[in-house]
Amino acid sequence: QITLKESGPTLVKPTQTLTLTCTFSGFSLSTSGVGVGWIRQPPGKALEWLALIYWNDDKRYSPSLKSRLTITKDTSKNQVVLTMTNMDPVDTATYYCAHRTYSSSNAFDIWGQGTMVTVSS
Amino acid sequence: DIQMTQSPSSLSASVGDRVTITCRASQSISSYLNWYQQKPGKAPKLLIYAASSLQSGVPSRFSGSGSGTDFTLTISSLQPEDFATYYCQQSYSTPPTFGQGTRLEIK
Numbered sequence: 001q002i003t004l005k006e007s008g009p010t011l012v013k014p015t016q017t018l019t020l021t022c023t024f025s026g027f028s029l030s031t032s033g034v035g036v037g038w039i040r041q042p043p044g045k046a047l048e049w050l051a052l053i054y055w056n057d058d059k060r061y062s063p064s065l066k067s068r069l070t071i072t073k074d075t076s077k078n079q080v081v082l083t084m085t086n087m088d089p090v091d092t093a094t095y096y097c098a099h100r101t102y103s104s105s106n107a108f109d110i111w112g113q114g115t116m117v118t119v120s121s
Numbered sequence: 122d123i124q125m126t127q128s129p130s131s132l133s134a135s136v137g138d139r140v141t142i143t144c145r146a147s148q149s150i151s152s153y154l155n156w157y158q159q160k161p162g163k164a165p166k167l168l169i170y171a172a173s174s175l176q177s178g179v180p181s182r183f184s185g186s187g188s189g190t191d192f193t194l195t196i197s198s199l200q201p202e203d204f205a206t207y208y209c210q211q212s213y214s215t216p217p218t219f220g221q222g223t224r225l226e227i228k
Contacts, residue, residue, distance in 0.1 A: 037217075046208065046220070047208055049217045049218065049219070063122070104170045104171075105170045105174070106153065107155040107170035107171075107176075107210070108155075108157075108165075109170070111164035112164065113163075
């Protein structure tokens with residue numbers, strides 16, 4: 001059974017750096033074809049993809065946020081970490097991590113419960 | 122980026138109704154189209170991948186069709202637990218992009 005869970009601060013100040021951790025179980029991020037992505041959702045708004053890391057350490061970023069994002073993985077700990085610099089109130093959102101594989105046509109087939117992050121001074 | 126446009130943005134229907142939601146891509150995405158259901162306060166749940174493949178555990182009243190730029194999600198007979206927001210998403214190219222969502226409400 002695949003599970004993912006996001007963790008990190010619930011409140012950050014403007015200009016600070018946000019660090020979120022996705023801890024997962026039930027799969028290995030060293031298995032060919034596997035990836036973990038981050039997606040966010042501002043309150044009452046649609047889903048927005050942020051970043052993705054693959055089993056081979058290939059990394060992809062949202063073009064509009066690329067300069068602010070870094071995604072890394074620790075295969076031994078079964079964790080993926082996302083950092084976002086220079087946080088702004090518009091970054092207030094629920095942040096999700098999700099599992100992705102080629103076998104489901106690159107869909108995000110399993111999602112974490114999400115973690116709400118508020119950006120405010 | 123590939124833009125995904127869903128219609129309608131919201132929809133009122135009754136239990137037992139047949140409902141169709143449409144998703145259009147700004148360019149051809151072959152069959153790389155996925156559908157998600159999201160209930161308030163919950164994470165999205167994958168319903169359909171590759172345009173028409175039913176995710177394991179999803180009831181058969183959900184079905185998807187289409188290819189290229191035009192896709193549909195159909196719920197054959199609405200159940201009370203189906204009232205939620207539905208999103209399409211293309212996985213054809215990076216960045217993966219989502220539609221704006223369709224809110225399905227009880228009439």
